[in-house]
Every structure is written in structure tokens, then in C-alpha cells.
Amino acid sequence: MPFIPHTEQDTQLMLQQIGVESIEDLFDEIPKALIAKQMKEIPEGLSEMALMRLMQTRADQTETLQCFIGAGAYSHHIPAAVWDIAQRGEFLTAYTPYQAEASQGSLQLMWEYQTMMASLMGMDISNASLYDGASSLSEAVLMAIRSCKDDEPTVWIAKSIHPFYRQVLATILEPQGIPIQEISLDDTGVLSLDALEAQWQIAPRCTVLVLGQPNFFGRLEKVDELTDWAHEKGARVIGVVNPIAMAWLKPPGHWGNKGADIACGEGQPLGVPLAGGGPYFGFLCAKLALVRQMPGRLVGKTCDKENKVGYTLTLQTREQHIRRGKATSNICTNQGLLVTAATIYMSLLGKVGLQRVAQCCYASHQQLMQQLLAENIAEQVFVGEHFHESLWRLPVNVTTVLENLTKQGIAGGFDVTPYYRDLANCLLICVTETKSAEDIQAFVEALKTALIRSPS
Amino acid sequence: MSNTPQTLKYTLTHEWVARESDGLMIVGITHHAQKLLGDVVFLELPAVGDKVVAGKEFGVVESVKAASDLYAPISGEVVAINEVLNDNPGLINEDAYQAGWMIKIKANDPNDWETLLDANTYLQKTET
DSSP states (O other): OOOOOOHHHHHHHHHHHHHSSSSGGGGSSOOGGGOOOTTTSSSSOOOOOOOOHHHHHHTTTTTOOEEOOTTTOOOOOOOHHHHHHTHHHHHTTSSSSOTTTTOOHEEEEHHHHHHHHHHHOOOOOEOOOBBOHHHHHHHHHHHEEEHHHHOOOOOEEEEOOOHHHHHHHHHHHHTTTEEEEOOOTTTTTSSSSHHHHHHHHHHHOOOOEEEEOOTTSSSSOOHHHHHHHHTTTTTEEEEETTGGGGGGGGOOGGGGOOOSSSSEEEEETTTTTOOOTBBBEEEEOOOOOGGGGGSOOOOOEEEOOTTEEEEEESSGGGHHHHGGGGGGGGGOOOOHHHHHHHHHHHHHHHHHHHHHHHHHHHHHHHHHHHHHHHHOOOOSSSOOOBBEEEEEEEESSSHHHHHHHHTEEOOOOOOOOOTTTOTTEEEEOOTEEEEEEEEHHHHHHHHHHHHHOOOO | SSSSOSSSEOOSSEEEEEEEEEEEEEEOHHHHHHHHHEEEEEEEEETTEEOOTSSSSSEEEEEESSSSEEEEEESSEEEOTTTTHHTTHHHHHHHTTTTTTOOOESSGGGGGGGGBBBBBHHHHHHOO
């Protein structure tokens, strides 16, 4: 995209028009003591040729590893059309405007996004996105608590929810004095009714129950019975889910008899590259009854006075720029550009295409599981159904194995040891539709090599 | 009906209060308030049986451009709420003092009626 700066003449003309001598004059309100001095550490500018050369040298140092890491961010194929369209100036520059500046095109796109996400999650409504999965969970919990009007709310969360998400949730809830009760997994790696009942015997208070699908370990939870249990106890249910998985598995809106109340999670798998761990986007969907408690932006479809279809930001009075301290959240923006990419991705793949991606991920991951079991080089920690990730106990130190795999050009997986005390030397491995049968075979061979070469 | 009926009493936060009987008060928001708010789209009210505390918020009135807290003029228990406003919140704009009534409070102390502002004082204090 071109960048065309002002010429010296343009600048002079503008200064004349304004009626000042120099650009510095426009900043004369700032106390002299606060004005930044010359920054001596910054070197002189490079010529375009020299800069290109420097960047090329840096780029050549990048290792492209075959990615078998999941743990919240997933490697999927992104059709070229997605970012070709998303990088158009119309989408790229005005990515998160307020009502007065938002174009109908941008608003329509956000509305389409909301419609698709609500549909995917089996819910009535969706907002225009939040920052990421972890913050969307925190907002979902706060939203659920607000809707309950419970004076002493307690949040129950499965320990099989992503450790980063639980950490962010704790960071946000702690200053508000809201206690979090973590519920342990059973030995098949899921949340059990027994565990819920046991906790209920200790302290019969539960305002919100948070469960994942799939959970952090790739395991599939018994969402129906868990949802019904929570509803029977008067609690709200939040499903933290993988959007690709929801194209195939039962989405939160259809869990149990009444459906989960809120669905949230990380939207990155929908057309957003892994990049350096971000930017990603969080999605938040819910039943219509909770609409006034929903934070973030909401785009609505309406008619103008000539009865033509138009789009607008709606229910804005709950947002912080109007409601201030009592707003539903301090967040009043959305990840506009990534939502654009996700909407294009979902449009291109469609319902059937998305489902196929999910099925392909599942099938490829099954291949890995079978081969690992056949080779008997690692122990499958949790027995049961998985989506596209699983946990494997290695006979040797995980760090050394991962280092060795990196030398073989493979990012082998996510070491869960620092996050779960009982799961030392366990590696979370993910296989998506991007891995062929040959890739999987090569991975298994590489792992064998790495294990032989690592000390116990 | 005048914009600020003499028969009613008021608060600085733009609620009006009518005395149905000794100790039973009806509460709504004034003409001035509804005019500032614009078209009311939603009303969040307490439940019958809830306790309210003088000066503390008992609900929220939401218009197209703002969401304002509603403050209890006196302490007591909510004995009735105007359910009609669920489907027709616009009544607050159309008829703030009659059809737009919001809640009825059984006062803890019926004499609290005397602590409220009369019409002239209300107008004076809110004129600025």
C-alpha cells in the first residue's frame, strides 16, 4: 500500500493557512521541560537499498519450522484471497472507527461477522469481537455475573481450561474480589460430574461454570450433562470453544436442555496467521436475554428514513464512553482487521468447507495418535476422544527433546510441565489439516531420533 | 398537567414522588429528565420485595443516547413496579407523571415525605 508524505511545499502551505511559522508552534501548549530532546541513540536513516539489504539478512535468519504446536493458537491454511481482500485500503486503514466515522461497508462486514459467529456457536447474538480468547473469557465471566445479580458470586472453572486464560481471568477478577474455584480433571483428562458434586458438597455456591470444548488437552468434554448440572444449580454456563471444532461438533447453544448461556474463545484459527503470537481476536456470543450485559461493540441492521437498509453501532449506551464507570466493560473497540479476515475466511469456506477442515484436522490427528501408539515411544496420558491435540508423556526431559526436534526443523509441541504439577514431561502435540501423511510419518521418525538422542 | 406539578415532590436527581397514602409513595422521573434523556428504549427496575435505600440507585433508565441511574427518594420496600413499561418504555417520555410511573415504595418512615423538595425548590435548584 503506498505511503505518500507531504512535500516541503505542502507543509509550508498548511502552516500558512493555519497561521503559524513552524510545526513546533503547534505544540506550544506542551511545557518546555516535557519536550523530548534530540534522540541521540537513533542512528541516521538508511537508504532504501541499504535497508532492504539489512532486512534481507535478518529475514534469512528466520527458521521455518513445521508447526505441531497448538495450545491455543493453531496453524491452518489461509486461502490467498483472504488477506488479498483484507489488505485493501478500505479495510486496512479504517479498522476500528467510532459511529461517526464508520462506513456502511465496515459496519456491514461486522454485522455479517456477528451473524456468522452467532450461527456457528448456536447462539442468538454476537459482539463485533474483543482482543483475544483470554480476555473474551474474562468478559464472558463478568457478563454472566452481572446477569445473575448475585451479591457474592463464585466462579467455577475447569482446570482443563488453558492456563493462560485462567491466569488472565484471575488477574481481572481478583481486584473485584470475585473468588475462582478451580475444578480438577479426572484421570481421563476431563471435567466429571463427580468432581462437580464433590465441590458442591464442600461449598454449595456456583454462579458461573466455565468449561472448554475441546479442552486445553484436546479432550472432548461431556458438555450436555455438565451444562444441565450447572443450570439445575442456578448457574450460568460459559463454553470456551475452538471455532473450527464448532463447525462439526455440537456448539454451545445446543448443549444440554437449555443450551450454554455464553460462548467465547480465540478466533485466530479463522484465517488469522500465527504471526508472533498476535494480534488475534476474541469472540463473544450469547443468548438474546443477555444482550444488555454484552460488552464491546454491537452492530445492528436497520432502515434509514427512506427505508433503505443501513447498519449502525447499537446499544452504545452500555459502553464506557457513555456509561463510564458503570459500563459493561472498559473495552469499546474490536479487532476490526482480523474480524475482516475471519469473515472472508468463513465466507470462502462456507459451512461445508469449515466442517471439512475440522474433520480433516481430526483425521490427521488420529493418524498421529495411532502411529505414536504403534511405535510405543510415548505414553498417551488421557484416554478418550480428542479433537486435534493430545498429551503425551515422554520418557525423557521434554525441553531436550524439543531442542532436538527444532534442529530437525520441527516445532514439536507445547511443554505443559510448568503449568500442571502432575503432568511433568508431558508434551501437547497438535495436528491440523496442514499436515500430510508424510509429514506425520516424518514427525514420528524425528521424535524417535530426538528421544534416542536425549538423556533421561 | 404542568411540567412540574405542585402536588408532587422531587429530588435533586430528577425523580418525582407522589404520596398515594401515608407511607406509600409512587416514583417516576420528571418531564425535565425525560426531555434530556431523549427516547427511552429500556428500563431496568428492581423486583417487588427488594429494599431500596434513600440516595442509592434502584434501577437504570436507558435512552438512545444515555443510560442513567435512578435514585431512591426514600428508604423502604418496593411493593409494585409498572410492568407496562417493559413493552412500552416510551410512556416515560409521553406521560412522565402518570402512565410513566415506575415503582411504588412502602416507606420505612412515612415522615421522609417532608425531606423531599417541593416543586419550586426543585425548579430553582435545577434551573442552572
